[in-house]
Amino acid sequence: xxxxxxxxxxxxxxxxxxxxxxxxxxxxxxxxxxxxxxxxxxxxxxxxxxxxxxxxxxxxxxxxxxxxxxxxxxxxxxxxxxxxxxxxxxxxxxxxxxxxxxxxxxxxxxxxxxxxxxxxxxxxxxxxxxxxxxxxxxxxxxxxxxxxxxxxxxxxxxxxxxxxxxxxxxxxxxxxxxxxxxxxxxxxxxxxxxxxxxxxxxxxxxxxxxxxxxxxxxxxxxxxxxxxxxxxxxxxxxxxxxxxxxxxxxxxxxxxxxxxxxxxxxxxxxxxxxxxxxxxxxxxxxxxxxxxxxxxxxxxxxxxxxxxxxxxxxxxxxxxxxxxxxxxxxxxxxxxxxxxxxxxxxxxxxxxxxxxxxxxxxxxxxxxxxxxxxxxxxxxxxxxxxxxxxxxxxxxxxxxxx
Amino acid sequence: xxxxxxxxxxxxxxxxxxxxxxxxxxxxxxxxxxxxxxxxxxxxxxxxxxxxxxxxxxxxxxxxxxxxxxxxxxxxxxxxxxxxxxxxxxxxxxxxxxxxxxxxxxxxxxxxxxxxxxxxxxxxxxxxxxxxxxxxxxxxxxxxxxxxxxxxxxxxxxxxxxxxxxxxxxxxxxxxxxxxxxxxxxxxxxxxxxxxxxxxxxxxxxxxxxxxxxxxxxxxxxxxxxxxxxxxxxxxxxxxxxxxxxxxxxxxxxxxxxxxxxxxxxxxxxxxxxxxxxxxxxxxxxxxxxxxxxxxxxxxxxxxxxxxxxxxxxxxxxxxxxxxxxxxxxxxxxxxxxxxxxxxxxxxxxxxxxxxxxxxxxxxxxxxxxxxxxxxxxxxxxxxxxxxxxxxxxxxxxxxxx
DNA sequence: ATGATACGTTGTGCACACCAACAAATCAGG
DNA sequence: CCTGATTTGTTGGTGTGCACAACGTATCAT
Numbered sequence: 001x002x003x004x005x006x007x008x009x010x011x012x013x014x015x016x017x018x019x020x021x022x023x024x025x026x027x028x029x030x031x032x033x034x035x036x037x038x039x040x041x042x043x044x045x046x047x048x049x050x051x052x053x054x055x056x057x058x059x060x061x062x063x064x065x066x067x068x069x070x071x072x073x074x075x076x077x078x079x080x081x082x083x084x085x086x087x088x089x090x091x092x093x094x095x096x097x098x099x100x101x102x103x104x105x106x107x108x109x110x111x112x113x114x115x116x117x118x119x120x121x122x123x124x125x126x127x128x129x130x131x132x133x134x135x136x137x138x139x140x141x142x143x144x145x146x147x148x149x150x151x152x153x154x155x156x157x158x159x160x161x162x163x164x165x166x167x168x169x170x171x172x173x174x175x176x177x178x179x180x181x182x183x184x185x186x187x188x189x190x191x192x193x194x195x196x197x198x199x200x201x202x203x204x205x206x207x208x209x210x211x212x213x214x215x216x217x218x219x220x221x222x223x224x225x226x227x228x229x230x231x232x233x234x235x236x237x238x239x240x241x242x243x244x245x246x247x248x249x250x251x252x253x254x255x256x257x258x259x260x261x262x263x264x265x266x267x268x269x270x271x272x273x274x275x276x277x278x279x280x281x282x283x284x285x286x287x288x289x290x291x292x293x294x295x296x297x298x299x300x301x302x303x304x305x306x307x308x309x310x311x312x313x314x315x316x317x318x319x320x321x322x323x324x325x326x327x328x329x330x331x332x333x334x335x336x337x338x339x340x341x342x343x344x345x346x347x348x349x350x351x352x353x354x355x356x357x358x359x360x361x362x363x364x365x366x367x368x369x370x371x372x373x374x375x376x377x378x379x380x381x382x383x384x385x386x387x388x389x390x391x392x393x394x395x396x397x398x399x400x401x402x
Numbered sequence: 403x404x405x406x407x408x409x410x411x412x413x414x415x416x417x418x419x420x421x422x423x424x425x426x427x428x429x430x431x432x433x434x435x436x437x438x439x440x441x442x443x444x445x446x447x448x449x450x451x452x453x454x455x456x457x458x459x460x461x462x463x464x465x466x467x468x469x470x471x472x473x474x475x476x477x478x479x480x481x482x483x484x485x486x487x488x489x490x491x492x493x494x495x496x497x498x499x500x501x502x503x504x505x506x507x508x509x510x511x512x513x514x515x516x517x518x519x520x521x522x523x524x525x526x527x528x529x530x531x532x533x534x535x536x537x538x539x540x541x542x543x544x545x546x547x548x549x550x551x552x553x554x555x556x557x558x559x560x561x562x563x564x565x566x567x568x569x570x571x572x573x574x575x576x577x578x579x580x581x582x583x584x585x586x587x588x589x590x591x592x593x594x595x596x597x598x599x600x601x602x603x604x605x606x607x608x609x610x611x612x613x614x615x616x617x618x619x620x621x622x623x624x625x626x627x628x629x630x631x632x633x634x635x636x637x638x639x640x641x642x643x644x645x646x647x648x649x650x651x652x653x654x655x656x657x658x659x660x661x662x663x664x665x666x667x668x669x670x671x672x673x674x675x676x677x678x679x680x681x682x683x684x685x686x687x688x689x690x691x692x693x694x695x696x697x698x699x700x701x702x703x704x705x706x707x708x709x710x711x712x713x714x715x716x717x718x719x720x721x722x723x724x725x726x727x728x729x730x731x732x733x734x735x736x737x738x739x740x741x742x743x744x745x746x747x748x749x750x751x752x753x754x755x756x757x758x759x760x761x762x763x764x765x766x767x768x769x770x771x772x773x774x775x776x777x778x779x780x781x782x783x784x785x786x787x788x789x790x791x792x793x794x795x796x797x798x799x800x801x802x803x804x
Numbered sequence: 805a806t807g808a809t810a811c812g813t814t815g816t817g818c819a820c821a822c823c824a825a826c827a828a829a830t831c832a833g834g
Numbered sequence: 835c836c837t838g839a840t841t842t843g844t845t846g847g848t849g850t851g852c853a854c855a856a857c858g859t860a861t862c863a864t
Contacts, residue, residue, distance in 0.1 A: 002821055007851065035403075228721025229758075243711060349640055439844090
């Protein structure tokens with residue numbers, strides 16, 4: 001580690017705080033980073049020169065002493081967030097501080113091929129960027145409903161889209177002329193919740209999302225997203241919960257996601273492909289309306305029992321301090337009564353159950369886009385000055401294909 | 403991060419390499435750390451001045467060019483490693499480079515209380531230290547067969563010893579006058595295997611050990627040991643593998659360790675409390691002697707089936723690149739035939755199964771002591787100069803109770 | 805108004821890693 | 835055995851970046 005690395009680290013730490021807290025005072029920065037006032041002043045000045053932040057004097061007056069100027073993220077640079085799905089490609093431009101500046105949902109008549117995804121996404125990003133001439137789109141992140149190799153953004157398998165061993169990040173980068181990184185959608189949901197949602201502050205966390213194509217998840221270990229050896233960690237949906245259970249689409253027996261399907265929950269309340277909010281409110285309504293022991297109660301109780309078994313294993317293995325539930329698992333949690341909630345971790349070792357709090361995901365429909373944007377910001381925040389002169393020349397500094 | 407932090411980090415990185423590789427040339431250090439020759443020379447000189455390393459010119463001649471002196475760990479400082487068990491307290495002095503310099507197994511007539519453990523361990527360490535007057539014992543680590551809170555080394559529960567909510571690190575530190583850290587024995591086995599055994603080089607690894615009191619484990623994530631929120635991670639032994647299975651001692655149903663007990667394997671080969679080596683060789687002998695389908699084959703196959711179910715969940719959740727098996731799980735693996743070995747990860751997602759290799763633990767009976775020593779070295783290696791003048795004054799720099 | 809408090813600003817010093825030039829120790833080839 | 839090539843250690847000089855102290859500035863409390 002040389003002296004330059006110190007500078008890079010400190011600049012990166014400042015920028016990361018500005019990003020995560022959407023603006024902080026310089027005084028906050030000195031306290032959070034333990035650096036000298038003069039050093040912080042210098043670092044902020046460098047970031048301001050390079051177009052990353054603005055300083056403003058509209059500090060909320062708080063206490064005696066000279067007020068500290070606020071350091072705010074600047075929108076001169078944006079990243080693109082892309083989420084291809086079965087019937088839509090969701091595209092957004094996201095600022096530092098994770099504000100969605102522009103968003104367009106491009107409807108599809110049929111599931112997209114990779115080529116179509118690349119073409120539509122690149123075009124849509126260009127159109128959205130044209131509406132924001134004062135900003136430059138400097139990188140992109142893609143949330144893919146499937147397994148993505150993180151070293152090069154190759155989609156190993158996305159059953160819902162019918163993709164298999166398809167390069168994705170590379171052609172997108174070629175089409176857009178900026179670095180592109182891709183990752184599993186649940187991983188990125190986890191990142192988003194960790195940075196800006198229900199996972200804030202948790203150093204060890206398990207995120208579980210119940211979507212139409214199954215149950216995915218993500219992990220945070222020591223405050224950092226955990227990908228595993230190649231990027232496929234977090235697949236608790238394919239943990240065994242019943243060795244005598246049904247055959248799962250993955251070929252194994254008794255997977256969690258085969259026993260806790262979103263479709264069954266939706267069917268119990270008479271819906272077919274509800275979105276998260278619709279499913280949740282229908283479920284809560286049904287639970288209130290129905291007598292205890294009715295079919296909705298039954299299905300909720302059944303799914304909670306299986307979920308508890310899977311959570312027991314994960315909680316005993318990881319000793320997380322937080323568990324965040326999204327999608328129909330969030331709906332399940334909301335529909336559960338006091339006893340059912342307690343029993344979710346009831347069979348875990350007491351010490352592990354005591355450390356863990358269960359929360360419901362907070363970011364709703366913006367989750368995947370914010371997560372994809374986080375992925376895109378990663379390399380830039382890690383080394384803010386490399387983006388200084390030519391934004392395109394920095395491609396190889398990223399864990400990304402350009 | 404200030405300038406001094408750079409120095410600390412670099413010194414620490416050099417010392418860590420010397421420790422892990424049990425000596426390296428200065429040329430190796432420049433390559434491994436990417437620092438300048440002159441910087442490495444300076445760092446090594448500082449470490450040598452402070453009694454951490456020796457330089458010797460006995461380099462193995464390899465190729466042209468001026469030979470690089472070897473930097474070797476020096477035994478001026480030692481750490482104590484302590485492992486209380488049911489019928490013995492195992493104590494050792496361990497050098498930088500993880501060589502066991504002295505060891506004594508103190509036999510017990512009955513399971514030790516915490517007070518007895520503290521007294522016997524402290525006395526034994528003092529006696530061993532007296533045999534090595536040229537060295538100073540500067541810290542200690544304890545491997546506990548139970549759940550240990552890592553912030554203060556309090557034993558939450560050690561069923562085998564009958565301990566519950568017992569402070570351990572604090573009284574030991576008081577008795578010995580040096581910093582003491584304590585952790586779960588399987589965690590420390592994992593650390594030992596990671597640093598010096600079958601886990602070397604793995605950045606994501608799952609360690610699983612089958613002992614007489616159950617199945618414990620440890621995790622390595624991003625090259626660093628993973629403890630969880632409070633220190634209780636790795637308990638895959640209490641993952642559910644059969645919701646209709648037997649009641650486990652932990653109060654839950656169908657835990658892995660209830661279905662894969664060491665005692666059943668030992669009983670199958672007619673032994674009662676065999677050590678690891680005895681069990682393994684007896685099992686291998688029996689497998690060869692017995693016809694396929696016999697009771698030993700049956701028990702091995704049965705246990706492997708349950709183990710596969712638990713491993714599936716863990717592998718899909720973590721996407722590890724290595725799985726290390728110890729204790730009777732290692733014996734199981736050794737006894738398994740080709741097909742059985744393949745089927746251990748056969749139900750995991752193919753991408754996850756492809757990334758993971760299964761290995762057998764390599765360090766045998768020294769594992770826990772080496773792991774406990776690793777724990778003790780942690781704080782010292784992280785900041786070598788703080789130990790320079792007064793070895794005792796550095797206590798509060800450690801994640802440890804003094 | 806006045807002191808106390810908190811913060812930004814400026815100039816200086818220092819720690820530390822890098823660099824370039826040189827010296828030393830080996831190997832290969834004659 | 836000598837010579838050149840190669841690799842590495844050594845030395846003195848240089849530059850970068852953070853800390854620190856002293857001072858200026860803006861707010862609050864009385």
